[in-house]
Amino acid sequence: MTFGYESDAHTEALFAEIGGRWDDRRVEYHSPDQEFVYPGRKVAVIPGVVHPYTPEGCTAEENMWILDGRLLLCTGCGLDGT
Numbered sequence: 529m530t531f532g533y534e535s536d537a538h539t540e541a542l543f544a545e546i547g548g549r550w551d552d553r554r555v556e557y558h559s560p561d562q563e564f565v566y567p568g569r570k571v572a573v574i575p576g577v578v579h580p581y582t583p584e585g586c587t588a589e590e591n592m593w594i595l596d597g598r599l600l601l602c603t604g605c606g607l608d609g610t
């Protein structure tokens with residue numbers, strides 16, 4: 529099992545329970561403005577949740593909390609912003 533940058537084992541377990549997994553692709557930056565992304569930040573892949581953008585091409589301005597506020601994801605690309 530791999531762990532996100534700041535997430536803990538309990539959060540990972542809850543995430544796995546909803547069928548979530550982390551995309552192993554390395555994220556270079558966020559949005560066409562090339563916002564800095566901490567190394568190790570990953571993109572969440574969740575069944576039934578569609579993210580229309582890749583992190584590098586993402587123009588979404590909003591994040592959403594999932595798992596009762598344990599995980600903060602970009603609504604556009606699913607990038608972990610917790």
Ligand SMILES: [Zn+2]
Binds near residue numbers: 559587588606
């Ligand atoms: Zn995004």
